[in-house]
Amino acid sequence: MSETPRLVGRRAWRPHWPVNSTRVFKRRRWPGTKRSMLKLSGRYNPKTLRREMVLTDKKPLFWSVGLLALLLLPLGIASERFFTMFGIICIYAAINVMWTLIIGTAGLQSFATLATVGVGAYGAGYLSVTYAIPWPLMLLVGAVLGGLMGWIISLPARRLDGLYYALLTLGLSEFMRNFVTQSDELGGKFNGALFGVGRIIPSDLLTTRLGQSLLYLTAFIALLIALAVYRWVNGGRTGILLRAAATSKEDEAFASALGIDFNKERTRVFIIASAMLGFLGAFYATYIGGTSLQLFSLELLLLLLAMIVIGGLGRAEGAVVGTVIVVGITQWFTDWGPWRIVLVGVLALASVLFTRNGLFGLKAQIEEIRDRRKALYRAGITSRYAEFLPQQAPEIHDKSAIVGRVFERSLRDRLRSWISPELIAEHEAKPLGQHSDRLERMLNYFRKAPIPDKYVVYCEVPFESYRVVALSGLPGVPPRIVDDKKYASLDEAYHAVFLRRVNDLRAH
Amino acid sequence: MIEVVISALVLASMYGLIAIGISLTWASIGMLNLAQGFIFTAGGYTAWLYAQYAEGWGLEGVGLSAGVLIFGMLGSALAGLFVGAIAFLPLQDRDNFRTRSLIATLAISLIGTQIWLILFGPQNKPLPPVFGEGRIEIGPAGMSYQQLGTIIVASVMLALVILWMRSSRRGLQMRAMMMDPLGAAVVGVSVRSTGMRVLAISGALTGLSSVLLAQVFFVSPTSGVQPLTTGLIISLAGGLGSIPGTVAAAGLIGLAEALTARYLQQSLVPFVLFAIVVLILIFRPRGLGGLLEDVRE
Amino acid sequence: MAILEIEGLSAGYGPVRVLHDLSLTIEPGERLGLVGLNGHGKTTFLSAIVGLTGWQDGSVLFRGEQIGGRRTHGMGRKTPQIVRRGIALAPQGDAIFPGLSVRENLDSGAYTGATWRSRRKRRERILEVFPPLAPLLGQTAGTLSGGERRMVSVGRALMSDASLYLVDEPSLGLAPKISLNLVAALLEIDLGDGAMIIAEQNLPLIEGRVDRVLGMHAGDLKLDVGEALGDVPPAAGVHL
Numbered sequence A: 001m002s003e004t005p006r007l008v009g010r011r012a013w014r015p016h017w018p019v020n021s022t023r024v025f026k027r028r029r030w031p032g033t034k035r036s037m038l039k040l041s042g043r044y045n046p047k048t049l050r051r052e053m054v055l056t057d058k059k060p061l062f063w064s065v066g067l068l069a070l071l072l073l074p075l076g077i078a079s080e081r082f083f084t085m086f087g088i089i090c091i092y093a094a095i096n097v098m099w100t101l102i103i104g105t106a107g108l109q110s111f112a113t114l115a116t117v118g119v120g121a122y123g124a125g126y127l128s129v130t131y132a133i134p135w136p137l138m139l140l141v142g143a144v145l146g147g148l149m150g151w152i153i154s155l156p157a158r159r160l161d162g163l164y165y166a167l168l169t170l171g172l173s174e175f176m177r178n179f180v181t182q183s184d185e186l187g188g189k190f191n192g193a194l195f196g197v198g199r200i201i202p203s204d205l206l207t208t209r210l211g212q213s214l215l216y217l218t219a220f221i222a223l224l225i226a227l228a229v230y231r232w233v234n235g236g237r238t239g240i241l242l243r244a245a246a247t248s249k250e251d252e253a254f255a256s257a258l259g260i261d262f263n264k265e266r267t268r269v270f271i272i273a274s275a276m277l278g279f280l281g282a283f284y285a286t287y288i289g290g291t292s293l294q295l296f297s298l299e300l301l302l303l304l305l306a307m308i309v310i311g312g313l314g315r316a317e318g319a320v321v322g323t324v325i326v327v328g329i330t331q332w333f334t335d336w337g338p339w340r341i342v343l344v345g346v347l348a349l350a351s352v353l354f355t356r357n358g359l360f361g362l363k364a365q366i367e368e369i370r371d372r373r374k375a376l377y378r379a380g381i382t383s384r385y386a387e388f389l390p391q392q393a394p395e396i397h398d399k400s401a402i403v404g405r406v407f408e409r410s411l412r413d414r415l416r417s418w419i420s421p422e423l424i425a426e427h428e429a430k431p432l433g434q435h436s437d438r439l440e441r442m443l444n445y446f447r448k449a450p451i452p453d454k455y456v457v458y459c460e461v462p463f464e465s466y467r468v469v470a471l472s473g474l475p476g477v478p479p480r481i482v483d484d485k486k487y488a489s490l491d492e493a494y495h496a497v498f499l500r501r502v503n504d505l506r507a508h
Numbered sequence B: 001m002i003e004v005v006i007s008a009l010v011l012a013s014m015y016g017l018i019a020i021g022i023s024l025t026w027a028s029i030g031m032l033n034l035a036q037g038f039i040f041t042a043g044g045y046t047a048w049l050y051a052q053y054a055e056g057w058g059l060e061g062v063g064l065s066a067g068v069l070i071f072g073m074l075g076s077a078l079a080g081l082f083v084g085a086i087a088f089l090p091l092q093d094r095d096n097f098r099t100r101s102l103i104a105t106l107a108i109s110l111i112g113t114q115i116w117l118i119l120f121g122p123q124n125k126p127l128p129p130v131f132g133e134g135r136i137e138i139g140p141a142g143m144s145y146q147q148l149g150t151i152i153v154a155s156v157m158l159a160l161v162i163l164w165m166r167s168s169r170r171g172l173q174m175r176a177m178m179m180d181p182l183g184a185a186v187v188g189v190s191v192r193s194t195g196m197r198v199l200a201i202s203g204a205l206t207g208l209s210s211v212l213l214a215q216v217f218f219v220s221p222t223s224g225v226q227p228l229t230t231g232l233i234i235s236l237a238g239g240l241g242s243i244p245g246t247v248a249a250a251g252l253i254g255l256a257e258a259l260t261a262r263y264l265q266q267s268l269v270p271f272v273l274f275a276i277v278v279l280i281l282i283f284r285p286r287g288l289g290g291l292l293e294d295v296r297e
Numbered sequence C: 001m002a003i004l005e006i007e008g009l010s011a012g013y014g015p016v017r018v019l020h021d022l023s024l025t026i027e028p029g030e031r032l033g034l035v036g037l038n039g040h041g042k043t044t045f046l047s048a049i050v051g052l053t054g055w056q057d058g059s060v061l062f063r064g065e066q067i068g069g070r071r072t073h074g075m076g077r078k079t080p081q082i083v084r085r086g087i088a089l090a091p092q093g094d095a096i097f098p099g100l101s102v103r104e105n106l107d108s109g110a111y112t113g114a115t116w117r118s119r120r121k122r123r124e125r126i127l128e129v130f131p132p133l134a135p136l137l138g139q140t141a142g143t144l145s146g147g148e149r150r151m152v153s154v155g156r157a158l159m160s161d162a163s164l165y166l167v168d169e170p171s172l173g174l175a176p177k178i179s180l181n182l183v184a185a186l187l188e189i190d191l192g193d194g195a196m197i198i199a200e201q202n203l204p205l206i207e208g209r210v211d212r213v214l215g216m217h218a219g220d221l222k223l224d225v226g227e228a229l230g231d232v233p234p235a236a237g238v239h240l
Helices: A059-077 A078-107 A112-133 A137-155 A162-182 A182-186 A210-236 A239-244 A251-259 A260-290 A298-311 A318-332 A339-354 A361-386 A399-418 A420-428 A437-447 A488-508 B001-028 B036-057 B061-088 B098-121 B145-167 B169-179 B181-186 B191-213 B225-238 B242-265 B266-283 B287-296 C041-047 C079-084 C100-109 C114-116 C119-129 C131-136 C146-158 C176-188 C234-238
Strands: A016-019 A040-044 A053-054 A453-461 A466-472 B137-138 B141-144 C005-014 C014-025 C031-035 C055-062 C087-089 C165-166 C195-200 C211-218 C221-222
Touching: A059 A078, A059 A210, A059 A318, A078 A112, A078 A210, A078 A239, A078 A260, A078 A298, A078 A318, A112 A137, A112 A162, A112 A298, A137 A260, A162 B225, A162 B266, A210 A239, A239 A260, A239 B191, A260 C165, A298 A318, A298 A339, A298 B098, A318 A339, A318 A361, A339 B036, A339 B098, A361 C031, A399 A437, A399 A488, A420 A437, A420 A488, A437 A488, A453 A488, A466 A488, A466 B287, B001 B036, B001 B141, B001 B145, B001 B169, B001 B191, B001 B225, B001 B242, B036 B061, B036 B098, B036 B191, B036 B225, B061 B098, B061 B191, B098 B242, B137 B145, B141 B145, B145 B169, B145 B191, B145 B242, B169 B181, B169 C100, B169 C195, B181 B191, B181 C079, B191 B225, B225 B242, B225 B266, B225 B287, B242 B266, B242 B287, B266 B287, C005 C041, C014 C041, C014 C221, C041 C055, C041 C087, C041 C165, C041 C195, C055 C165, C079 C087, C079 C234, C087 C146, C100 C119, C100 C131, C100 C146, C114 C119, C119 C131, C119 C146, C131 C146, C146 C165, C176 C195
Parallel strands: C031 C195, C031 C211, C087 C165, C165 C195
Antiparallel strands: A016 A053, A040 A053, A453 A466, B137 B141, C005 C014, C005 C055, C211 C221
């Protein structure tokens, strides 16, 4: 029988490299914290027996490759179209990462993201236009305004049910749009647009390739800052606790009983993220050199939502990759007109309908489908042998006992099918062997029967009278005599025991 | 003063219909239908298309008006069923239904706006006046036919829906399902078909309000956003799932809007509305509906 | 023809398998008592008949029509269709609609067009069986006491034109006298050629008053009732 062995599982590939085993490895940590930069562990290579280092968490690898591509691609191509597209990608990705912090880590279903960004943009833009404040101050003002806004809109979050809060914040954008249109200072005159905001890169440089590259670089740095803030909050103690609590209301109650004030921590995370959003808003204003009412439109909010939904809700990598996809579609296929928005909507719809959590939830989903297939396969085995499987007998602690029972059952079934007059005749002719393969296997099975109630031959008078008895299995308790038959020879007695056992097997 | 009351009633009837649609959908199937703006425009465009053809056939007067109303409701009901087929039926018994259906309806409204843009272009489409043009004077006050018609049609429709909910078998089933979907399954209520029925009804209500609102404004691809926001605000203030609460909230919001527009400034309306909702929600986190329930006890 | 023919029914929730290969036949006019301790699958068995389990497999023939079959998801999705064929379930516990009045709760049991039209007559019949409900008709069901709620729940099941009544734990959590009356009322109902299954922990309450008693132990049906109750004196079993 040459059957290709079934693949049980695959070992994940991990980057590894040989190291000098005589040198002591020193773990590098992020300055000021106890967090290690990379999750490394040492081991001996099982094949070469050399000492080597293994990267156990591959995420930093993917992140650095992805970010490097994001940095180098537009700088290398250096066309205006690429600069615009990737600049927008960086800014929106930064906004989405902060939104992820609010939804995923703080667990607040807030749609006030763009409203906060807009507050930062208009506030800083207004100060820049009227008082000509320098750009570092603008960014600072944006962050302060955003934090203030975050503090104000986090107030009702404590009292309101998640959904009510979501709706309230959804209305906030519309509210802000009205506010801007009504106010003359904020550009109500120009249909909500604000022009002539100070730039980071001097405007005479902006027409050159160097200026464009530098401008793009600032957007990229903004994304990096957002990611750093995300990592700092989400990976920190409160972030981990909050994410643990977000899984269910009971966990939250339990953790509150341990003395963790969730509402306070949530508000803190929310304010940090909002300050960052305000900062990004101010940055956006200097990046574009103005602001527009588009920031408060429902359509842009929905596009941002589509980005994080396509990538995967609650994950920074999902937010970034989703942004790349959606902005890529909307900026690249400009000649498609409204159809590209339709495409984005269909993508978002598809990821809600068919995936559990966007692109980055696919892996877990596929694994689960595979597990379900396996479970179905196992269920097929169960019905074949009519015995239960480990996962179906939670009350039996020793799982090997269950496997043993399943095996015994299948063994009995097979042996039973071998019982035939020829087999019995063979045993009668030669009780002590030489046996055929099947008879030998059957006798082996009989021999390992448990002692209680095991049939044995009892010798009354040597070479004259033998009986079949059953052992009691208890010390001091004599065997019981099973019937009144006496056998003249040992061979006859052997065969009688055999017949009894065969009978029992048949009845079992 | 009476003018203010009349204009409040008109606003309350138009936005209240949308708010009740949102509220009903939420209470019975647990889905927050943010594609209500899409459903709204669907009704408007269907009515507009009908009006185009009807004028071609030379239809006038009552036939035209009734047709506009009926086709507006029909188009929105169909759009409601469409939303249900995409965002409700496939997701209904999967985990995280609430969040996922919310996102799905948002995606539908994103797509919907663009589809209208592609089909009908960005221009505003006017609907023919349904209630004729003219004014009626009662004592010191007067109101236009349009205002009177809006109030009457909306109240009749609302009364019909409430009556139907209270006394018919389907209405009873719907209310049973709002309380306990699995328990309702035991007494023969299918969550899926009843849910679709609810979506069609709230769609029809939205369509009616779309036609009524188009008497004042126009139909355009994004004309659903503002009614959706106001409808959301009302259903929030009224307490999602409570019809009396929603009606009360619609009255309150309509009054506030009319008062602000009359005595302050039209441009201040959104701020006043927002402030009212925030105030209500701070004192009654579950909206006015909770308040009414307390009073009843 | 038998009312209910169950063959190889397995059911459970998620990874947990509660019922193991059950088979059971119920003849017209029969009252079957189902006895067993908590957590041994009585409720799951009744739920599986109307498709209210997480997953299930096996044939369930109701008047010769297949209502079972293999199902891995969609809990309760087929229940309305199954129930409409003429099975009435009175679920365990407070399975009433708390915001509806008692009258509306009872009316919700008349879910077919024909029963709905005759709902007044039917309601009066229920009130004859449960007289304490008569003055409470207009009251909100959520304000009732435990015994009254149970009456509403059972009464709602009786409102329909069912030929198979499934009553889950009518005595649970009730004072002995009230539960005695409730069960007595259940046993007096004229079944015609229908049938009834009563799941109950308290064996003396139904022993000798139903046509047949089956034990339920670890997801299996047993003729030996003692084993199902874990060899604890049945009366004590209730108060464990």
